[in-house]
Structures are given as structure tokens and as C-alpha cells.
Amino acid sequence: MLVAKDGKQTDNLTIVRAVYSGLSQRQAAATHHVSRNTVALLLRHAEAQGWLTLEDLNHLDNATFSKALMKPTSPSRDVTFKMPNYEHVHAELAKPHVTLKLLWEEYAQKCRNSGDQFYMETQFRRYYHKFARVHKATIRLEHKPALSLEVDWAGTKIAFFDSEVGKMSKASLFVSVLPCSQLIYAEPFRDEKLPSWIAGHVHAFQYFGGAPKSLVPDNLKVGVKRPNFYEPDPNKTYQEMATYYGTVILPARVRKPKDKSSVENSVLISSRKILARLRNVQILSFPDLQDHILAALERVNEAPLTGKNVSRWSSYLAEEKDYMLPLPESPYELAQWGKAKVQPNCHITFQRKFYSVPFEHLGEEVDVRATRSTIEIFYHHQRIASHKRLWGKANYATIMEHMPPDKLFFADWDRDRFLSWAEKTGYATRRVVEVILDRAVVEQQAYRSCFGMLNLREKYGARRLERASSLILSRTSSPTYQQLKNILEKKMDVPEQPQPKKTEQKSSPRGFQRGRTISEVEDISYEGDRQLDRNLILELASCNYIPHARNIIIVGPTGAGKSYLAQALGQSACRRFLSTRYVQLSDLLDELKLAKAKGVEAFHRLRKQFVKYSLLIIDEWLLFPISEEDTQLLLWVIDRRHNNQATIIASQHEPAEWLDQIPIPVAAHGVDNASRYPHCPQ
Numbered sequence: 286m287l288v289a290k291d292g293k294q295t296d297n298l299t300i301v302r303a304v305y306s307g308l309s310q311r312q313a314a315a316t317h318h319v320s321r322n323t324v325a326l327l328l329r330h331a332e333a334q335g336w337l338t339l340e341d342l343n344h345l346d347n348a349t350f351s352k353a354l355m356k357p358t359s360p361s362r363d364v365t366f367k368m369p370n371y372e373h374v375h376a377e378l379a380k381p382h383v384t385l386k387l388l389w390e391e392y393a394q395k396c397r398n399s400g401d402q403f404y405m406e407t408q409f410r411r412y413y414h415k416f417a418r419v420h421k422a423t424i425r426l427e428h429k430p431a432l433s434l435e436v437d438w439a440g441t442k443i444a445f446f447d448s449e450v451g452k453m454s455k456a457s458l459f460v461s462v463l464p465c466s467q468l469i470y471a472e473p474f475r476d477e478k479l480p481s482w483i484a485g486h487v488h489a490f491q492y493f494g495g496a497p498k499s500l501v502p503d504n505l506k507v508g509v510k511r512p513n514f515y516e517p518d519p520n521k522t523y524q525e526m527a528t529y530y531g532t533v534i535l536p537a538r539v540r541k542p543k544d545k546s547s548v549e550n551s552v553l554i555s556s557r558k559i560l561a562r563l564r565n566v567q568i569l570s571f572p573d574l575q576d577h578i579l580a581a582l583e584r585v586n587e588a589p590l591t592g593k594n595v596s597r598w599s600s601y602l603a604e605e606k607d608y609m610l611p612l613p614e615s616p617y618e619l620a621q622w623g624k625a626k627v628q629p630n631c632h633i634t635f636q637r638k639f640y641s642v643p644f645e646h647l648g649e650e651v652d653v654r655a656t657r658s659t660i661e662i663f664y665h666h667q668r669i670a671s672h673k674r675l676w677g678k679a680n681y682a683t684i685m686e687h688m689p690p691d692k693l694f695f696a697d698w699d700r701d702r703f704l705s706w707a708e709k710t711g712y713a714t715r716r717v718v719e720v721i722l723d724r725a726v727v728e729q730q731a732y733r734s735c736f737g738m739l740n741l742r743e744k745y746g747a748r749r750l751e752r753a754s755s756l757i758l759s760r761t762s763s764p765t766y767q768q769l770k771n772i773l774e775k776k777m778d779v780p781e782q783p784q785p786k787k788t789e790q791k792s793s794p795r796g797f798q799r800g801r802t803i804s805e806v807e808d809i810s811y812e813g814d815r816q817l818d819r820n821l822i823l824e825l826a827s828c829n830y831i832p833h834a835r836n837i838i839i840v841g842p843t844g845a846g847k848s849y850l851a852q853a854l855g856q857s858a859c860r861r862f863l864s865t866r867y868v869q870l871s872d873l874l875d876e877l878k879l880a881k882a883k884g885v886e887a888f889h890r891l892r893k894q895f896v897k898y899s900l901l902i903i904d905e906w907l908l909f910p911i912s913e914e915d916t917q918l919l920l921w922v923i924d925r926r927h928n929n930q931a932t933i934i935a936s937q938h939e940p941a942e943w944l945d946q947i948p949i950p951v952a953a954h955g956v957d958n959a960s961r962y963p964h965c966p967q
Contacts, residue, residue, distance in 0.1 A: 296368040300324060301331050305339050340386075354784075367401040369409060371416040379430050379608060383654050385410055415651050418593075428464040431608035433535070434497040435548035436504070437463040438477055438484065445568040447475075456574060457792050457834045459485035460555050463497065464547035466601035467590065471555045471582050473574050478614075479507045480619055485525050487616050491600075495609025496530040500547050503538055529617045530611050530721040558585050572750045621655045630732040631687055635660060639730070640682045644689035648884075662835030681730050688728075698726060703735045706875075710742060711751035711841055724763065734766040739879050741766075745773045752778040805894050806853045809846075822850075826857040831899055831931040847935040852900050854933060870905050870919075877918045886919040896925045906936035907946040916947050 303313045304324065314321045331350075336342055369392050389409045396403035404412070439458035447454035449518050456473040459481070465738075470489040474481035482505075490496045504512040507769035511518035519527070521535045527534050529782050550908075553772050555624055568574045577812065584596040597601075627646050632639040635653050642651065652663040655674065660682070662670040672682040674960070700722055707715040718735055722790040725731035742750045753772040755784035757764040806826040838848045849865070856863045868876075873895070880891040895901060911919065926932055938946070 293909070296329050296347050298342065298345060298350045300338075301327050302339065302342055304328060325664070333403075335414035337414060341407070341410055344405075353920055361464045364403055365402055367396055367399075367406070369412070370509060371413055373880065375411055375417065379604075381429060381432070382628075385413065397633045430465045430605040431463070431497050431610070431812060432465070433499045433501050434461055434463055434489070435501045435545040436489075437503050437548045437550075437552055439471075439552045439555055439560070441560055443473065443560050443563060443568075443574065445571060449571045456571070457481070457956045458555060458560065458578070459489075460548060460552050461485070461489045462494070462547050462551040463601065463605060466605045467547070467551075468493065468597045468601040468605070469551045469555065469582065469585060470560060471578060472611060473578050475571065477505075477507065478552045479520065482507045483522060483617070483619050484498070488528060489610060490530060491616065493609060495612060496532050496604065498532060498610065500527060500532055500534050502534065503545065504536050504539055508534075511537065512539050522620055525557075526617050527622060529613065533828070554585065554922075618656045618658075623653045623655070624650055625653050626650050628733065628885065629736070630730060632681070632730070633662065633685070633687065634731075638680055638682070640670065640675075640732075641684050641687040642670050647689075683726065683730060689700065703732075709752065710747045713754035714742075714751050714761075717754045717769065720762075720764055725773055736879070736882065737766040738769065741770060741773060743876070743879070749773060749778055773901075786827070792884065803884070804856055809850065809853060817850075825854055828858050828861050828863065828900075829862060831858060834928050834931055837933045838940060839933065840937070840939060842937060847937075848904050851933050851935045853905060855900060855902050858900045864897070865900045865902070866895070866898045867902040867904065869901055870907065873903060873922075874915045874918060877922075878914075881918075892921065895922050896930065898930060900931050900933065901926065902933045902935070904935045907933045907938060907943050908936075 290366075300313055300317050300319070300323075303316065303941075304310060308316070310324045311329070312322055314324045329339070331342075335347065344499055353874055374385075374388050374392075374882060375432055376389055378385070382665075386406065392409065401823045404515050406803040419876065437460055439460050442457055444453055444455050446452075454475070456475055457477045459472050461470045462468065462831040468957040470492045472485055472488055474485065486500070502508045507520060508523050509517055509519050517534065517536045519536070523535060524678050558576055562581055566577060567678045568577060574935045589596055590600065623635065625635060627633055627642045629643045629647065630639075631647065632641050633651060633653065634840075635655060642662055646669060651663060651669070654663065658674055660672045660674050661668055670684070670687065671685075703718050703722065704715060707718040718738060719736075721734050722728055722731045738750070741753075745753075750773070753769055754764075756772055756778055757768055761768070806822060808859055809817070810820050830837070839851055841847045855867055876891060877888070923932070934944075
């Protein structure tokens, strides 16, 4: 026992236990009322006896501890006791889950079987610690060799002159350490993004000449998408790299730096012995910075460890190198991951290049893995296609087996349907579409350009598209969508008009125009046998039916003026600043089909537009029978507008005859019920 400052005796073993439990020497001295020198003396005595952990102290009492403290010299070893083979003990401790207690039990059992005297566990531990300090670089109690690699970014950055941008920049330092041998690898990077993070790991494995069994990173976003100690969610590329080297990712707990204490200490060492030493060095390029840091890193790893006569490199080569996982024949190649949607032409787009996908996945969202040499496409974690990555002028990578059979295609768009649509626009347009389809190696590759021409008609109108097609055919025998688009954007198809004299231009009344005549309610003729009620027409022109979502059916034979009357009522709505849309039924269905072919978002957006109009005028209603697909599209629009917005329908057929034009009975009755309107001028 030692006497404390207040005259009381103190428990020496308790003081050592307090320090081993985490108290500082200063705190332990203040708690037990002894000097700091006394605490230091007790700790040196415990270390000299080989009592380095709380587990070692559990086998002692205070009397034994104090008795050993008072001995002037250690007695000579009793040779009647069999000395353990500590070379074997040290080698066994490198294996997972092997402890000194287990090895002592095996040693004791072996001595019992042979009739030899054996040391108790305390002496067994004491002699091992002495052996390891003298003969080995590491004591294998806390860290197993090659079990883990702790990685992190250093908080301090280093400045250098970046010759690529012509100004000063700052580089980040990637730091990794093997906790068993304390071997450090550090490398500068221009940023802390995912490619730099992956490259740091790959270069560290090459520096060590092997890979560890696990990686212990912080919860940084480039490494871990969702922090969770029990079920971590690592970044997809990071996980792929770890799998490639046969290692696993075990992120540290959030705000628990002690989970990766070795790399925290290595960051401090790197900051002091690498970055601090370069603070006054003029670094003129990034390669120059890499050379300086590599040289400083070698000095750190070659320097003797504190209190030992071996370096980090010597310790690694002697104790840890043989336990590292072997490296693959080639280093990991960084892969980019992304998402893409399978287009109607059975291809996905990645960085402006097109890669085919089996037609069974049309319209589906897929994952894309891209390296410098390959493109891999995954659906629900299963690879469905693989291509050599395209570079240069080539735009399409197509496998014929991915293409659909004849006449089978998304939304029924095929060669015949594109040509039929183009023929309605004009001969020149049909010829351009035909050339585009014939030029493609695989016909489906040209569908994207054909859809582009559908958009051009929607944007610029059929007349301008036909004129532009005629112009492009007069200039080249191999027209493209882009050339056609340029002509329309630059208005090269519009003939030059003579400059009119400067006169005051009266603004045209709000509304839409059919031909050169603006339909006006005031110009409607009530003469002859037209059977039009002037008072009813004037009442409708007041637009009072629109706020109440009332609807109108206009029925009459060809040439009776149905379209004129419908547009005149639409003109009255425009004058009152009500959103109005006039469309023929065939054009309405074509727009919906085109939007559906473009994708779900475009389809929903267009349908919502048709529902939002205060007044929707549908002309040429059910002039011919429609398909089941058209029926579904039409029913959705009519049903959503019913009792919400006003609609005008102009038709040659009586409402009772509409049921014969619709192939689905349930849908036919739905359309009929939704279009029972109070006002039916005929």
C-alpha cells in the first residue's frame, strides 16, 4: 500500500484499473489523492510485469500486486515448469476468435496429459507479453492481421498550383491504415467524389500487395447511401468494388470515431508528418504533389515505431503480409451506374449512344452499368443485355434477337403505321419517312426519328412539314430528321413576303381562325330551312353554360355549318378569356397515341391538358368506327370532363347512332351517358 496525500492508504490495483478503464493519469491521481508520479510508477510496474489489460488484472489481488512492487529484482525462472512455445502462441493469435485464455487452456491441458508442471494464466500472459515485446513487432490482442482496413479523408487540404486550370487549387488526402501493423497509405486527389474514393482503395490494395477481409469507412455519402450499423446500405459502385476484391464493407457507427480509431490516429500522423512538412514547399503541379506525398509517406512507414526497433513496413512484412487476400489479375475498373427507360425502338440511351434491349422490356426502367469498355443492362438485378461500349461516330449497338417480331411493337407503331401517317401529310413527307426507315440497319433504329417528325408536325403544322420535306428532298437524296428540324426552325420553308408599307395594324380579335374567315356569332345566317333558333344561339354566345359545365351537341349533315357554328361559340368563349381548344376527333386521338408512345409522363400531361380546358370543341365526332384503344382514350377524356368542364361535340350522326361506332359496349354506354347534354341544336 502507498500512503495518499491525506494520510490514508490507497489501493494500488484500483488505481491501475481506473487508468485502464479510461481515466487519464491526472484524473486518477486526483480521485485517489496521490501524485501523478505515483500513478506513473504503478503503471510502469504493471507494464513491466506484463499486466497490460483489465483482463490481466482480474487474476490479481492488491496484495499480490503490491508484493511484486516491493521486490527489488525478479527471481530466476523455475525450470521445473514447462515454458510454452510462444512462437506457436503468436501464430495462433493471428487466427479469428483465438484468445490468450483459449491458448492457455490448451497449453495447460497438454501439460496435464504429459505430467508436466504448467504456468497459471497470469504467468502465461506475462511471459507472452515479454516475448512479443522482444521478438515480435506487434502484440496480437486488439487487432488481427489483415482483418480490416480503416479508411477516411484527412480534414486538412493542401494547396498546389494546378497547371491545367492555371491557378492555385486544393487537394484532399485519402488515408488508409491496417490496424494490426499500423501500415499507412496516403494519396492526394483533386476532389472527394466517388471516382477518387474508389481509386484510393484500389491504389491502397496495390501498395499493400493484397486486400484486407473488411473495409471500415466513415458514413460519407460516396461510400454509404443510408447509415445503419445493423443493415448498412453502401453505394452500389463501392459495394461492387469490395465484392471484386473479396472483401466486405462494415461502416463505423455514426458519430463513433473510436470504431475507426486507427485511421483517426493515422490522419493525425499524416497531417503532422506529411502535410505539415510540405507547408512551405512550392508545388507546381499535381504530379509534383503526388511525388512529394509518396516520398513523405515512405519516410513515415520506414521510421521505427515508438518504443520499438521495427518500422511499420517491417511489422507488416513480418506479421501481416501473409494473411492478406490475393489481388485479382487486373485492378478493378470503375463503373458508372445509371437508370434508363427502354424506348419504343427497343433501345436505351446512355451518353447519346443507343444500346438494344430485348423487346419484352419495352417501356420498363432498367439499370445501366458502364465501364470504359462495356455497357451492361440490368432489370430487377438480372443482366438482360451486354454491349461493347460505343465511342466515336457509331451511335447504335443493336442485337437482332432483341428486336420484336413483325407487326409486334409498342403501341402498334410499325413501318406501315408511320407511312400511313406520313401519307396523310403529303407525298414529300411520306418519301422522307420512307428514306429514313430504309436507311436504318435495323428498322426499329429509325423509329426515334419518325417520332421526331410526328413532333414537328404537331409543332409547325402539316403544311409547313410538307413544304420542308419537299425542300430537303430537292437538296439531298438522304434526308435526316435533324436537317428537317433545322429548315423548320430557321423558316427556310416559308416563302419571303414583300415588306408591306408601314401602316397601323389593328389587332385581330381574340380567338381562332379556320381558313381565312373568322367565325363570328354575329355572322351566322338564320335564313332558309337551317332550323336555327336565334335566341338559343345568342344565349349560348353569352357562355353562361361554361361555368356550369353544361354541354352542347351540334348535329347535321355535311356542309350544314356545324364546324362554323362550333367555332363561333368557341370565339365567343375566347373573347371572355376562357381557355378554349378546337380539335377534330381524329387529331385528338392521334395526339393521345403519340403522347402514350413517348412515355407515361407525356401521356398523363396531355390528358390533364384536355381536361383543364374551360371549353373543348370536338369536331367530326365518330365519323367512322373507332378501335378499342381509341375508345379507352376517348372515354377517359369525356368521363373526366363530365360535370367539370363544358364540351361541344359536332357530329353527322344522332347520339343514338353513336353506340354502333364504338366496339366496347360498356365504354359505348359510358360515352353516351357522359354526353347527355341539355342543349342540342340540330
